[in-house]
Amino acid sequence: MILVEQPEVILLSRSSALPALQVDGLTVHLGPRALVRGIDLTLHRGERVALIGASASGKSLTVRAVLGQLPPGVRATGRVRVAGVDVLGVPVPRRPAAARVAAVSQDPSAALNPIVPVGTQLAMPLRNHRGLRGPALGQARSDLLTAVGLADPERVLRSCAGELSGGQRQRVCIALALASQAGVLLADEPTTSLDLVTQAQVVEVLREHTRDAALLFITHDIAVAAALCDRVVVLADGSVVETAPVDRLLADPRHPATRELVTAARRSTTAVPATPVAS
Numbered sequence: 001m002i003l004v005e006q007p008e009v010i011l012l013s014r015s016s017a018l019p020a021l022q023v024d025g026l027t028v029h030l031g032p033r034a035l036v037r038g039i040d041l042t043l044h045r046g047e048r049v050a051l052i053g054a055s056a057s058g059k060s061l062t063v064r065a066v067l068g069q070l071p072p073g074v075r076a077t078g079r080v081r082v083a084g085v086d087v088l089g090v091p092v093p094r095r096p097a098a099a100r101v102a103a104v105s106q107d108p109s110a111a112l113n114p115i116v117p118v119g120t121q122l123a124m125p126l127r128n129h130r131g132l133r134g135p136a137l138g139q140a141r142s143d144l145l146t147a148v149g150l151a152d153p154e155r156v157l158r159s160c161a162g163e164l165s166g167g168q169r170q171r172v173c174i175a176l177a178l179a180s181q182a183g184v185l186l187a188d189e190p191t192t193s194l195d196l197v198t199q200a201q202v203v204e205v206l207r208e209h210t211r212d213a214a215l216l217f218i219t220h221d222i223a224v225a226a227a228l229c230d231r232v233v234v235l236a237d238g239s240v241v242e243t244a245p246v247d248r249l250l251a252d253p254r255h256p257a258t259r260e261l262v263t264a265a266r267r268s269t270t271a272v273p274a275t276p277v278a279s
Contacts, residue, residue: 018084020045020183020214021066021101025078026088028061028070028238036061036238039078043214045183048207050217050225050246052261053235059218062235063188066216067092067103083183100129102177106189108169111176112161118145118172119157125179144175148205167198171205178209185210188218203228223265226250234258 021043028036036058043049053059065076068091080088085099092101105111113121122141126132132140145153148171161169170190177185187206191199206215207228219225225232225246232249234242236257242249253259 017044019043019081020047020083021216022081023062023066023078024081026062026065026076026080027078028058028065028074028076030074034238035074036065039235039240041216041233043184043216045214046211047231048210048215048217048229050219050222050229050232051235052219052222052225052232054220054257054261057235057257058238059220059235060188061238063103063186063216063218066186067101068094097129100180100182101184101186102180102182104170104173104177104185104187104190106192108166108173109161111173112169114161116160117157118159118161118164122157122172122176122179125176129180140179144179145172147209148172148175148178149201150175167194167201170194170198170202174202174205174209182213184214184216186216186218189220190217191219191221191224199224200227220261221265222250222261234261 019042021041023039023041026036026039027034039062041049041051051059051062061070064070065088066080068087068089070076076088078088079086082095082099082101085096087095087099092103095101112118119141122144123137126137126140130140141157142153145156150156150168150171156164156168156172164172173190190206191202194202203224206217217225217229222232229246232244232246233240234255234257236255242253242255242258249258250262253262
């Protein structure tokens, strides 16, 4: 059974705007087997939505389908529209500028080129998507690193990934995603490998710098989702089983899979806030 509770104020205030991301009936197939079934998601700019679920619930497959990055032999059906443009099956680099999507990986070490300085990597989206050159590009690189909380941007620009801590690498990945000024940002478990203090810092960076984009935040940790997101979509066994505003979900989880996630979070060292801090 799918339990759905949508906040009326969001639907009424944003109903006339074209969704930043709209996923309809997304199903991911491996041969005759459906790994993900009938996923529906709608996000508008300024919305932060958490896609949560236990391991193997279908979270990452959903994200890879949206990004057009499914592994060989795996195919997707349904519709994925970014700013109204149907992009299902089209990798991000081949999409039109209006349908731009940026992603933050859960593994910044794999996402960053280990032998290329951060400054060189950050210059690419600034040139390609913003058309910046010369001093304007240099200033934009420093400004982005400062914005994501890196205290010595010039040193970071000269550094390669291996010379940075895990939290610094994740902040660089967020800066790379923000550099493209995409309307949709997908953050796939970006806090999983970080300590609690760094997790909180990364969540704050995402909160402050996604106000003009739609953020889909993928996690298994409902406590982290509650600290960042307005709304939660719960996956179990490849299907959406519940969706609701985050405060209602924490106070009254209705599906067994949701109750398990809330219980696990309350038992962990990460406290679930009684009142979410997301605005």
